[in-house]
Amino acid sequence: MYSFDFYNPTHISFGEGKIAELDTLVPQNAKVLVLFGGNSARSTGTLDEVKTALKQREVVEFGGIEANPTYETLMLAVEVVKQQNIDFLLAVGGGSVIDGTKFVAAAALFDGEPWDILLSWGAKVTQAMPFGTVLTLPATGSEMNSASVVTRKELQAKLSFMSNHVFPKFSVLDPSKTFTLxxxxxxxxxxxxxxxxxxxxxxxxxxxxxxxxxxxxxxxxxxxxxxxxxxxxxxxxxxxxxxxxxxxxxxxxxxxxxxxxxxxxxxxxxxxxxxxxxxxxxxxxxxxxxxxxxxxxxxxxxxxxxxxxxxxxxxxxxxxxxxxxxxxxxxxxxxxxxxxxxxxxxxxxxxxxxxxxxxxxxxxxxxxxxxxxxxxxxxxxxxxx
Known part of the structure; x- marks a missing residue:
């Protein structure tokens, strides 16, 4: 077996009804950007459940992250973060939404052209915004790792990056949220x-x-x-x-x-x-x-x-x-x-x-x-x- 270092700081909250714990997992004074994909998060009631759990915190929504998250869409989310003075991100969805949120977390604080995050495989990332996840589609493991994959449509390029700065602070895993998939x-x-x-x-x-x-x-x-x-x-x-x-x-x-x-x-x-x-x-x-x-x-x-x-x-x-x-x-x-x-x-x-x-x-x-x-x-x- 090779020598290795192992680091994984993500807090996992697993089980039915665990979305309610967002109230203790998200900082009380946070201004939260909730990122999600299509309409399913809203139509299944998960988005409302998340907002209820966040209680009195100020919440801004950003939907439309694709099944293969695109650089173009994610950069629009970065603009929302800056314009709205967001200080915490919350991904609600599957691996694509979580991957996209990782990129937003890094890009919002990146000094330079954000595409360089992907061109350098994450080596140039020195900081990122804090974020958590509410997993609704088990597949990628993105809820407990530091990797992300993003597609840039105009270049037909799908690239990945890794950085210890983009581990989720926590991930909520409620298996009952997968029943309607x-x-x-x-x-x-x-x-x-x-x-x-x-x-x-x-x-x-x-x-x-x-x-x-x-x-x-x-x-x-x-x-x-x-x-x-x-x-x-x-x-x-x-x-x-x-x-x-x-x-x-x-x-x-x-x-x-x-x-x-x-x-x-x-x-x-x-x-x-x-x-x-x-x-x-x-x-x-x-x-x-x-x-x-x-x-x-x-x-x-x-x-x-x-x-x-x-x-x-x-x-x-x-x-x-x-x-x-x-x-x-x-x-x-x-x-x-x-x-x-x-x-x-x-x-x-x-x-x-x-x-x-x-x-x-x-x-x-x-x-x-x-x-x-x-x-x-x-x-x-x-x-x-």
Whole structure:
């Protein structure tokens, strides 16, 4: 296991009715900007519940943050922060709203062009506004980490940044708030969390059994509960465990002391930026091909994954790897998430465009060993046509 530092200051308030605790979590004298996405936060009553919990605090609303938060929209929120003298941010929604709020928190105090926050991967962030979150869609783990992904529409660029300055002060996780989610969003959340785990687990062994077993347990839980979340949408325990798995998948715990991949995400980001495909669905259309193309470098972990997560032990090593890649693809499709580029209207000409974007954004050496070059990225996409 590699040496590491671990830091995660986010306070988690988990359970039904926990939104009421905003009164103690948000400073009493704060002027709060509540950021949210579409109309669901309002129509489900969550926004009213949040405002009731904030009591006499002055509250300003900012809605319209997209499913893939855009730089253009978020900069409008930054202007509201400055014009209204906001001193606390509260994200109400899923990972996209939380990612967007992280960018607003950093950009509002940034000395310079805010786009540099993303161009520098967060290295230039020296401070950020305090913020909390009310999670309504479990998927990204953004409620308990310091990462954010933002799309700039005019450049068709989807970039990420990380900074210890943008950990949420707190996150409220009420599983009952997920009962009204559309099936598509629930399915996307399961796939997103699944791939977050594999990006930190399906690399190569470094004698880190704690992280491995934790990752395997999370994957097994997703395999077990994912279909139930679709068939039993009002089951509180199913939704509670699903919510906590998604948070743990990217809270930093399973990724410490082990190599990371993230090539699936980097390729997927370009597909979203170009074709506006749901983030989780881009991951589903990349991961199976990536595991196939990189089976040699990932062989030991793929065999371990096959045995411990799926119980596959029969056959040659190549046959076992074939089986587990098929199992992974079948699981995504069981969740209603298609796994081929052609399922989304993309073809070989689309691959040319994606590769050009990867090159333009410097994504020419991806993966845990930085050996996924543009030619290999092309192979990965071609395997999933």
């Amino acid at each position: 559309p099936e598509r969003q629930v399915a996307n959340g399961v796939v997103d969390a699944f791939v977050h785990i594999t990006e930190q687990y399906l690399t190569y062994p470094v004698n880190a059994p704690v992280q491995d077993r934790f990752a395997e347990g999370l994957l097994q839980t997703l395999v077990e509960l994912g279909p139930k979340a679709l068939s039993e949408p009002q089951d509180y325990d199913v939704r509670a465990n699903l919510m906590w798995v998604a948070t743990m998948a990217l809270s930093g715990v399973i990724g410490k002391g082990v190599p990371h991949d993230w090539a699936t995400h980097m390729i997927g980001h370009e597909i979203t930026a170009l074709y506006d495909v749901d983030h989780a669905r881009t991951l589903a259309m990349v991961l199976p091909g990536l595991l196939d193309v990189r089976r040699q470098g990932k062989q030991q972990k793929l065999l371990q994954y096959a045995n411990r997560v799926w119980g596959i032990t029969q056959g040659t090593e190549d046959e076992i790897i074939d089986q587990v890649i098929d199992k992974t693809r079948q699981f995504f499709e069981q969740m209603g998430v298609q796994t081929r580029l052609s399922d989304y209207g993309l073809d070989s000409s689309s691959i040319d465009t994606i590769i050009a974007q990867l090159e333009a954004h410097g994504m020419t050496a991806l993966g845990e060993k930085q050996d996924v070059d543009l030619a290999m990225s092309r192979q990965i996409l071609e395997r999933n046509l």
